[in-house]
Amino acid sequence: MQKKNKPENLMTCTAPAVAQILSLPEINFPYDLECALKNIYLGQSSSHCSDLCNNYIRCIESLPNVQRITELNYLIILKICLYLIQFELDLEMKKYTLLNYAIERYDSENNFIINMASLNIEPSKLIRPGDIAIFRETTNKARTSSSIRAKIINILKNKVTVKPPHPELAKILRDKEKRFNINFQSKHWPLRCCHYVLMIINECNWREIIYPQLKTNCTDMEFDIEWINTNIKENKRQKQAVMKILNNTARPAPYIIFGPPGTGKTATLVEAICQIVRQYPMKNILVCTLSNAAADEITKRLIKNIPINLIYRMYAPSREWSSVDKEIRPCANFVGDTTIFLSKDVLLLKKIIISTLSSSIRLIDENFRKNHFSYIIIDEASQATEPDMLIPLAITNQAEDEEIGFQAQIVIAGDPYQLGPVIRCRRIERLLGRSMLERLMNDCNPYKMQNGKYNPNYITKLIKNYRSHENLLYMSNKLFYNDELKFCGGADTQMALNWSQLPNKKFPMIFQEVLGTEQRCESLSVYNTAEVLSVLVYIDILMNTKFKTHAITQKDIGIITPFTRQQLHIKHYLTAMNYKDITVGTVETFQGQERNVIILSTARSKLFKHDSEEHIGFLSNPKRFNVALTRAKALTIIIGNPNILCKNEHWKLLWDYCKEHNGYIPFKQLPLKKNCKIAKLMGNLQTYSCNDSGTSTNLIVTEQKEKRKTEALFDVLVRKMESLTLRID
Secondary structure (H helix, E strand, O other), X not given: OXXXXXXXXXXXXXXXXXXXXXXXXXXXXXXXXXXXXXXXXXXXXXXXXXXXXXXHHHHHHHHHHOOOOOOOOHHHHHHHHHHHHHHHHHHHHHHHOEEEEOOOEEOOOOOEEEEOHHHOOOHHHOOOOOOEEEEEEOOHHHXXXXXXXXXXXXXXXXXXXXXXXXXXXXXXXXXXXXXXXXXXXXOOHHHHXXXXXXXXXXXXXXXXXXXXXXXXXXXXXXXXXXXXXXHHHOOHHHHHHHHHHHOOOOOXXXXXXXOOOOOOHHXXXXXXXXXXXXXXXXXXXXXXEOOHHHHHHHHHHHOOOOOHHHEEXXXXXXXXXXXXXXXXXXXXXXXXXXXXXXXXXXXXXXOEEEEEOOHHXXXXXXXXXXXXXXXXXXXXXXXXXXXXXXXXXHHOOOOOOOOOOOOOEEEEEEOOOOOOOOOOOHHHHHHXXXXXXXXXXXXXXXXXXXXXXXXXXXXXXXXXXXXXXXXXXXXXXXXXXXXXXXXXOOHHXXXXXXXXXXXXXXXXXXXXXXXXXXXXXXXXXXXXHHHHHHHHHHHHHHOOOEEOOEEOOHHHEEEEOOOHHHHHHHHHHHHHOOOOOOEEEOHHHHOOOOEEEEEEEOOOOOOEEEOOEEXXXXXXXXXXXXXXXXXXXXXXXXXXXXXXXXXXXXXXHHHHHHHXXXXXXXXXXXXXOOOOHHXXXXXXXXXXXXXXXXXXXXXXXXXXXXXXXXXXXXXXXXXXXXXXXOOOO
16 A cells, blocks of 8 residues: 555545545644534524535535445545534534532532522433533622633543643632633544544545455465464364464454454453464554443453563553453553553554554554554444544554555454444434444445455454353344354253243243333323332342242343333432443443343334334334344243234244244233232322433332331222223324
């Protein structure tokens, strides 16, 4: 690859052409682009729009018609997408403004705590450490005074901690007589990283990496391998992936590890890294993940087999020392409780550097020699956006010698049939919501199936599932994985068999019919009280039972529901029952996780119409369906209304599968028990109400003044359940 040799077609947008956008600065909106965005999003049209502004408008409005990102429009599309995301984030940030706020909490080090609970939002969803809080006094006298800008240093639930740059400014904020309007300004750090990378790509021809072509000159060398993970020795596909990575058979194209749920994707990556260190002791490896949790997991596995002085776990400055796992601390970038960045001389001694995708950009300043990293390994690749995936690739491309090509072997691991990148901007969701891994597998010949097989020089599909009982993955295997998954789970996947509540003692899945009423808050988030109560019924039963010799604990159970409001209702009831260690989350929360028992509450009891076709909303998303069904190891309990869910073909197949194996329980046979905690809790429930908070709910649990008999409490629950039948509006 040579610099300054970019194809002209990368400077052209399909329709219309706006080549000028590639020359725009990283974050600041030029006047014409800002006018175009305000025109589109805010309706602030200008009678004196420039030709360039009108071009931007036409370009942005054409995005929904662009079916996919192609080599012709690659840079243009990514660049525009970044600006649209930024503009929408800035609009969203305005909702976080606090008016006439009195600062009440601060410490001796001039750290000020802003309580944002009154806004009924979770600041951590949008505001990041490093962003800016801007204070303006609201007194008449101070209307013309300058603002105070303070750096956000920590976010915990609804509390944001900020620190002004000078003691004189802190003194103003400490004045209890003063009131402030506070708004927040994002530094857009992840977007800045992506803009920088696109600038680098614009100066190079990365076609062989981004849109690779099939090559035929691959040769495999034999390695005398002593397998560290002995299970991999018995797994043909995992061995294949490791050997192909060692032989760089795809280079410079990425090598893909296609890892369906529970097939040992991370174990394969860890084995590959360990073998690279053994076989090529002089080569350096950069490991990146989308999340810190995944980076930490890889680090913990590596330090068991590789000298810890060769590993560098690089955290962002916002990371707190107390949150770093004790196993990882010896190789983390901390001195005391402060993050540091090692000098280049010290970094050169590290064979493995591990970080998140966005944090890896800090390595660019070190000016490593070209191809310092012989391997760039990216986990969670199916969840990262295309610009995010490009960040670590830019690190090894910094060099003056234009004759040296890109020599690193890129390895990306993920599953295109699980949830992809989260894109808040609907206008570009279809474009940026498809990961690089999925794009390569769908659009590029080296990664496509030929005669029912993948080319092992470019991609390995893992097929041995070690996580789940075979019945639990039957539908996903059939619908998404070509019936190729083989089930190799241990005794823990069998533990729920013969459980007393199973209609079929050999089938560890229950489809519990619940004919509840779907309700909405003002934010349109969905909840279904009948399903909440049904979840609690099963929790109460599970927490008082054993699977063979294994007593179920709270940490064995995960509760998945697609809707935030349903999640919050379930959490509050569990807290009232003193079950605080059961994880409740959306499908996105559980991607990459597993539990012995998964309870899935769908909450849906209404149909929607679009273009005269009925559907069940975003529950129709096949990737969301797949992730929800592949989290359980031993038992899955599905709670929902089959009359509604079966309008979707995937849910209909699941319903038929459960009925065929006698795993269906009608609503009227919900296993209610006298004297159960649910009955007692329901007797104490005085009010159900929905407050449109987005993060909290006013489910008010109060003790009745007079005690009721257990029989009466049970009757209250039964009447409540029976009254929550499907309502047809």
